[in-house]
Amino acid sequence: MESIIAEGLTKRFNTIIAVDHISFRIREGEVFGLLGPNGAGKTTTIRMLSCLIKPSEGFALVGGYDIIKESNKVREIVGVLTENPSLYERLTAYENLWFFAEAYGISDTNERDGRIRELLEFFDLWGRRGDKVGTFSRGMKQKLAIARALVHRPPIIFLDEPTAGLDPESAKEIRDLIGRLSKHEKCTILLCTHRLEDAEKLCSKVMIINKGKNIAIGSLEELARLVGKPTLQIGLLSINEKITDSLKALKEVKDVFIDPQLSRLILNLDDESSTPKIVKEVVHAGGMILSVNMVYPSLEEVYLKLIREGTA
Amino acid sequence: MRLRKVMLVFKKDWLEIKRNHEVILPMIIIPLILSIGFPLVFIVGITMVPESASSMEDLENMIRNLPEHERNALSQMTPLQASIYLFTLYFLAPLFLIIPVMVSSVIAADSFAGEKERKTIEALLATPISDSELLLGKVMVSFVPSFMITVISFIAYSILVNILSFTMLGRFLFPNLLWIMLIFCLSPAMAFASICLTVIISAKVKGFREAQQISGMLLLPIIALMLGQIAGIIMLGPVIIGVLTLSIILIDYAVLSLSVRAFKREEILQKLI
Structure with missing residues (x-):
């Protein structure tokens, strides 16, 4: 079953074409890598799929919901790690997760607190739960931002550079987590990354884009065959x-x-x-x-x- | 619209505002200056140097528009007493329309523009909180503190004026219908319209300063009202306040509907790219 279907997705900003008629399909539980240099259109693609900006052309179904007509439904089932950690620095780690858990509809106090504790403990941040996020290191902020993306147990996750700013040990933890989410919890993950190592280890399918255009799409093996035997x-x-x-x-x-x-x-x-x-x-x-x-x-x-x- | 989500945005923003000195300081200082500092300087000045008090002829323009019972009361007073009476009861009244507009403009200008500057807007817009819930949450977090600050400022001002009026006129001037209507009807109605406009400006521009500068123009009608009083063109009385309140409630409704229609989350991020 396909979790994400994008057909001819295009985004124009005045005269600039950021994403140019890209199409792809991602199966449920698949980790799909979106690779490309800076300005290739990766973040814009994630922003369109998470209903942050509207496409200029084309359409996409995320979890069966139309990103244009059913944007709020899409937002409910998607977890997004944005390009910036996008955290409230004057709020504590706990308060940040509290807000997003409630925003995503976890209103039961026990369930919410349990989930927040589970995530903060997993990311080794439970001891700092009462500290303002402004005092955190970049790596800690990145971990907290990933925790935020997962707080409502979304079946579809968009991760924009999840291992950016992390030390090798933390990066491995995140990679292991992504692998687990895909294998055991059947989460569909769209991974946007510069780190080819991450894509190589995690993705079952990869799309390479440049200047908004799809250059190649397929499994790692299929892509390898494209460039040589x-x-x-x-x-x-x-x-x-x-x-x-x-x-x-x-x-x-x-x-x-x-x-x-x-x-x-x-x-x-x-x-x-x-x-x-x-x-x-x-x-x-x-x-x-x-x-x-x-x-x-x-x-x-x-x-x-x-x-x-x-x-x- | 889900009230719970509106309150969630309100609570989150309030937590942030409480810890933001750049927002909290003007919220305390502006009302202190306008409700205590400014009247105190005038009253002290006028009582220490009685010659500075206006003569009855100078106040003629304002007195002409007053109700008959007020004109009769003033005719029994010395120029000094009349100056203080007119100043504290009528001349300063528009300042209490400025307080909520200025206080709320600090928060409202920060509402979306601040989130853009601090790069938190993307995660907020990615949540399933609807556009109208987000907008109303942001409006409420500007409205509630500004209204509370206005009421607190009014209480402080009332105490100050009552002490003075009891000493000089032998009676308390507060509370009275005019000021009750001003503080609890006209002032929140004006603040609401200005907040809606400022929040939508904040959503459309890139930064906090830009939003605050544009929203500063919303003070112009109040300043015009103040000048109109001095010139004797208009005098804030219960009837005028009632009419103004009803008119502004209609404007509030129009501005809120316009804001809901003008607020499109997909455009907010697009303008930042």
């Missing part, structure tokens, strides 16, 4: 000429490289389905195989290539 890496106990010559003789193998430090052969193939034949040939040539890996281009390579091609 995978390489076959074979770890061997030792590498000799007999092995390399026999591989070079195969028509399926385009290039053979040797990584002497790791005692590894790196092969460029035309077709990855020839892997069993190649492995058989290595064994036949007397190679003692330690590992066989099909390595796809990293998301970073894919991203940079696609962005450069898109800019050119």
